[in-house]
Each structure stands twice: as structure tokens, then as C-alpha cells.
Amino acid sequence: MNSLQMKKRIVLTGGPGGGKTTALDLFRREFSGQLASVPESATMIFSGGIERSDKPEVIAAQQKTIFNLQKNLEDTQRAMFPECLILCDRGTLDGLAYWPGSEQDFFETMNTSLEFELSRYDAVIFFETAAKSGQGIRSNNPIRNESEQKAVELDQRLQSVWSQHPNFNLVSSSESFIKKVMFGIMTIENVIGQIEP
Known part of the structure; x- marks a missing residue:
């Protein structure tokens, strides 16, 4: 298998207010030329004129759009940067935490499976x-409006999904932001080391 056939893809995810957006910018600088990032599809959709809704049928339609956009953005970056590691701001399974129906309904709607979606990525940095440490979760992202309680609930749902990945890396909320970033850099370096000849 040559380098072009390898997945070389990492998901950076977690509950709202974890610091991942700021960390992603630092990772891009640290691995300039080695890494191509995929922007968060939900942010693209909701900041582009689509309004949030609390109606289950609208949430389902929005999550289907986000899921498909996420896959297409990952494929686009892979085609554009075939030799780079792809770092995704969230992944295809994030929508499961927001899905209004059952897990089975999610996978049937998306025409996929948990196992297949996990296999798309080499590693997960969570x-x-x-909010899990009692800290505030103010965000620079204007579409993020979750309360601390909601952030904890989403974090738990996301963690229960992504922790099933064999290369799941949890960065605790109690860690300082610098330690979070250093742990993320170390994880990315390990993945690059695993896939480079």
C-alpha cells in the first residue's frame, strides 16, 4: 500500500468549549506543509444562513447535510493535498450526538455503520x-450557544461514540490549555510517524 492509499486522517473533536478551534490553528502552524485541515461543516452551514431549529425533522435534515458535507470536504482536501495528513475539525460521527432519533436510525439514514465511519480515521483527539471542570465555555464561534450543562451532555454523548475508536486520545478538561496543545501535537507526531516510511 503506498502513501496515497493510506487514510492519514485525524479527528479533533470534543464537547463545546474544549479549546479545539484555537488548538487547530496552532496545529496548522506547527505542522505547516505536513497537514491540511478540514473546517467544521456545522459552522459552515449555520454561519452561512441556515438557522438552527428544535424541530426533530429539521434537526435530522440538517445533520444529514452536515454529515454529507463533512465527507465531501474530507475528500476534497485529500484530493488537493494527497501527501498531507488531514486534520478534521470534527468528524462524520459527531452528528450522532445531535441526532433526534435512535443510533440505528442515524446509521440507516446515513447509509453507513459505526465500524465503517470509525475506520475512516487513523486517530481521534478528544x-x-x-464545563466538566466547572469552567466557563465562552467561545469565539458565534453559532455556539450551548449552556454549560448542555456542553457537558454533548461531551458525554460524543465521548461515548468516539471512545470506541482503537486510537482514541482523551485530553482532560482539567489540563491546562498548553498541556492540551502539547498532547495534541504529540498525538499528531505519533500518527505521522506511523504512516511515514
Whole structure:
């Protein structure tokens, strides 16, 4: 298998207010030329004029759109940067935490499976929400409007999904932000080391 056939893809995810957006910018600088990032598809959709809703049928339609956009963005970056590691701001399974129906319904709607979606990624770096340590979760992202309680609930749902990945890396909310970033850099370096000849 040559380098072009390898997945070379990492998900950076976690509950709202975990610091992943700021960390992603630092990772891009640290691995300039080695890494191509995939922006968060939900942010693209909701900041582009689509309104949030609390109606289950609308949430389902939005999550289906986010799921498909996420896959297409990952494929686009892979085609554009075939030799780079792809670092994804969230992944295809994040929508499961927001899905209004059952897990089975999610996978049937998306025409996929948990096992297949996990296999798309080499590693998962999970930044736990600061709300789990009783800290505030103010965000620079204007579409993020979750309360601390909601952030903890989403974090727990996301963690229960992504922790099933064989290369799941949890960065605790109690860690300092610098330690979070250093742990993320170390994880990315390990993945690069595993896939380079």
C-alpha cells in the first residue's frame, strides 16, 4: 500500500468549549506543509444562513447535510493535498450526538455503520469541554450557544461514540490549555510517524 492509499486522517473533536478551534490553528502552524485541515461543516452551514431549529425533522435534515458535507470536504482536501495528513475539525460521527432519533436510525439514514465511519480515521483527539471542570465555555464561534450543562451532555454523548475508536486520545478538561496543545501535537507526531516510511 503506498502513501496515497493510506487514510492519514485525524479527528479533533470534543464537547463545546474544549479549546479545539484555537488548538487547530496552532496545529496548522506547527505542522505547516505536513497537514491540511478540514473546517467544521456545522459552522459552515449555520454561519452561512441556515438557522438552527428544535424541530426533530429539521434537526435530522440538517445533520444529514452536515454529515454529507463533512465527507465531501474530507475528500476534497485529500484530493488537493494527497501527501498531507488531514486534520478534521470534527468528524462524520459527531452528528450522532445531535441526532433526534435512535443510533440505528442515524446509521440507516446515513447509509453507513459505526465500524465503517470509525475506520475512516487513523486517530481521534478528544478535547473534553471545560464545563466538566466547572469552567466557563465562552467561545469565539458565534453559532455556539450551548449552556454549560448542555456542553457537558454533548461531551458525554460524543465521548461515548468516539471512545470506541482503537486510537482514541482523551485530553482532560482539567489540563491546562498548553498541556492540551502539547498532547495534541504529540498525538499528531505519533500518527505521522506511523504512516511515514
